[in-house]
Amino acid sequence: MKKNRSMIIIASAMTLLLSGCVSSLSGDSYSRSEARQAQFVQTGTVIGTRLVKIEGTKSGVGAITGGAVGGVAANSIGGGSGRVLATIAGAAVGALAGSAIEEGTTRNDGVEVTVRLDDSKATRAYVQEAKGTSFYNGQRVRITTTSSGTARVVPI
Incomplete structure (x- = not known):
């Protein structure tokens, strides 16, 4: 017993x-250390998405x-x-x-969002948890990047 x-x-x-x-790992979640920190902001247009697995x-x-x-x-x-x-x-x-x-x-379901940036016309891909936000081609998005390199994509 x-x-x-x-x-x-x-x-x-x-x-x-x-x-x-x-x-x-969603675009709506921040760690405690990221709160109240300045972030670099860019805007762009979604040109592709695909579902991925985040180990x-x-x-x-x-x-x-x-x-x-x-x-x-x-x-x-x-x-x-x-x-x-x-x-x-x-x-x-x-x-x-x-x-x-x-x-x-x-383990999480994720989404890879490919974005053409407005300011440089560069194309970048971002991976984040698929929970909560859906993306589609042509959608306008905002990308915030912390000084440590963590990036988030959210619809505008």
Whole structure:
């Protein structure tokens, strides 16, 4: 019973840690450090879009937490050296599963927006999360770029 309680606590911690890693990559989201910072603004016209996948994070949190959960769960199997081997195997399988869960839960659908800029007539492509805003050819957009290079495309 005590081992089951430990597994529930660890699994809950894993869920909380992984959900805390998820951040938005949409054009409407800013990190805390980007707030109140000057940004370079350009305007342009959308000349193309395509759907893309934005891969998930691989911070190691999922692997560490999954390894802990797998090790605790497998520790109840067998006895003596069998228990040790089961614990090691459970930790290894849990680490792989936790890593896959982290990557999968933080993966996003994205959109690549190709824009012809007004001021230079240059063409640039920007990728951001597809959530919330749709783009179409001929649409007028504003591109804001931070000093660190993070760019966002939003309709005008």
